[in-house]
Each structure stands twice: as structure tokens, then as C-alpha cells.
Amino acid sequence: MFNLIKNMKTKYTGLLIRMDDITECMNWEDMDKCEKLFDKYQIKPLLGVIPMNRDPELLKFPKNVNFWQRVTDWSNKGWEITMHGCNHLYTQKSDKKDIFNYGGNSEFYGLDYFSQLEKIKSGLSQFKDKNINIRSFFAPNHIYDENTLKALKENDIKIIIDGYGLFPFYKRDLLFIPQLFYKEIFLPFGIQSTQLHINYWSNKDFEKFENFIKRHHKKIVNLNYIISIASPNSIQTITNYIVEKTLKFARMFK
Numbered sequence: 001m002f003n004l005i006k007n008m009k010t011k012y013t014g015l016l017i018r019m020d021d022i023t024e025c026m027n028w029e030d031m032d033k034c035e036k037l038f039d040k041y042q043i044k045p046l047l048g049v050i051p052m053n054r055d056p057e058l059l060k061f062p063k064n065v066n067f068w069q070r071v072t073d074w075s076n077k078g079w080e081i082t083m084h085g086c087n088h089l090y091t092q093k094s095d096k097k098d099i100f101n102y103g104g105n106s107e108f109y110g111l112d113y114f115s116q117l118e119k120i121k122s123g124l125s126q127f128k129d130k131n132i133n134i135r136s137f138f139a140p141n142h143i144y145d146e147n148t149l150k151a152l153k154e155n156d157i158k159i160i161i162d163g164y165g166l167f168p169f170y171k172r173d174l175l176f177i178p179q180l181f182y183k184e185i186f187l188p189f190g191i192q193s194t195q196l197h198i199n200y201w202s203n204k205d206f207e208k209f210e211n212f213i214k215r216h217h218k219k220i221v222n223l224n225y226i227i228s229i230a231s232p233n234s235i236q237t238i239t240n241y242i243v244e245k246t247l248k249f250a251r252m253f254k
């Protein structure tokens with residue numbers, strides 16, 4: 001019995017490294033350091049690439065004219081390239097009626113279905129031009145509405161790196177891989193993703209991340225692994241439900 005629980009825990013414990021805001025203009029110094037670190041520990045992160053960035057906050061960072069070559073190289077190494085919005089411009093605002101009830105600025109929320117479909121299609125065409133396969137997505141600021149999900153499915157994207165929960169879960173024919181914390185936190189049980197914003201890192205932040213990787217690299221998983229073990233299961237659904245309710249309750253007091 002003890003061994004069974006131990007095996008379950010080993011199989012269902014892991015962390016996916018999700019990096020946000022990967023685009024031509026970004027903190028390339030820390031990106032290069034992270035790449036060396038990932039290679040050293042054979043980690044295959046998931047990179048949220050903005051295909052047509054127009055966000056003025058991000059345009060302030062140093063530009064790399066060989067950006068798409070770098071993306072191609074990462075993809076060839078087996079890193080997961082994910083689409084992170086289309087232009088990362090916050091033209092919309094959610095009144096907390098988005099699918100996770102977060103509220104806040106959005107690139108997609110509230111736009112009609114065909115406008116969202118057009119955005120997703122034009123973003124994807126950038127990757128197609130470079131022969132980079134895209135099967136997953138996460139939206140700027142975690143904000144989605146029903147039309148976003150419909151437009152993604154229409155384009156055969158069925159994996160979303162966002163949501164509440166200790167385990168990946170299926171909802172509306174989509175696989176959601178939860179993203180719970182803004183910091184690198186490793187939970188003793190469950191499978192989630194981090195959220196790394198290296199554009200806002202100081203020197204100390206890379207050191208902290210390096211130490212985190214040294215301690216936990218054996219428990220870092222890639223997207224293929226998560227897909228292989230994720231299946232709709234009543235215990236997981238219940239656990240996710242409890243986490244979702246607890247977090248929503250906690251947010252009421254913030």
C-alpha cells in the first residue's frame with residue numbers, strides 16, 4: 001500500500017517551466033543564462049511566444065533581429081513553443097466574467113467570435129511560416145471568454161496553460177494545465193506550471209531561479225509528460241474544485 005502511494009506521488013508530482021512574454025524585445029541576457037541552465041539539467045521548458053508583439057511595455061527591451069531563428073532552434077531542441085496571445089495589446093477589460101473570474105485587462109475578452117478567430121489565425125500564421133508547430137496557448141493576463149476557447153478549438157489548439165487546480169483537468173474538450181503561483185514554488189504533490197517573467201528580473205532573481213532548479217530539477221516535467229498522464233479522473237476533479245473554491249474565497253479578502 002505504501003509503495004502504491006509512493007508511486008502515485010512520484011507519477012503525479014511535477015512542475016512545468018512556463019516562460020511568459022518571449023518576443024523580439026526582451027531580457028536577452030537572462031534568457032541566454034536560462035538556456036544554459038536548462039541545457040545543463042536537460043530541462044525542456046514551455047515558451048509563451050508573442051507572435052506579433054505591439055505591447056509598448058515590451059518594446060522597450062533590447063531587440064534581437066534573429067528572434068525567429070532562436071525560436072526555431074528552441075523548437076528543434078524539443079522545447080515547447082506556445083502561442084501567448086497575438087499582439088499582447090490590452091484593448092479589452094474583463095469585469096470578472098471571464099472564464100476564471102480574474103477580471104482585468106485583456107487582449108481577447110469581449111471581442112466578437114470572428115475578431116478573436118482572426119487574431120488567433122493571424123498569430124498562428126507567423127509560426128506556420130517558420131514551420132513551427134503550435135498545439136497550446138495561454139492568453140495575456142490569464143483572461144479568456146467563451147469565444148476565445150471556441151476560436152482556439154476551431155484552430156485545433158486544445159491545450160491551455162492556465163487555470164486553478166493541483167492537477168491538469170479537462171473542461172469543454174480542452175486540457176487545462178493549472179498555473180497557481182507567480183513565484184517558483186514547488187508543491188509536494190500535483191502537477192502545475194510556473195509563470196516566469198524574466199523581463200522584470202534583477203540579478204538576484206536569476207540566482208534564486210538557478211538555486212531553485214538545482215534543488216528541484218528532477219521534478220521538472222515537459223508538456224509531453226503531462227499529456228501522457230493527464231486523464232479525466234473523479235479524484236482530480238474534486239481536488240481541483242476544492243482548490244478553485246479556496247482560492248476564490250481567499251481573493252475576496254485581498
Ligand SMILES: [Zn+2]
Nearest residue numbers: 020021140141
Ligand atoms: Zn504576457
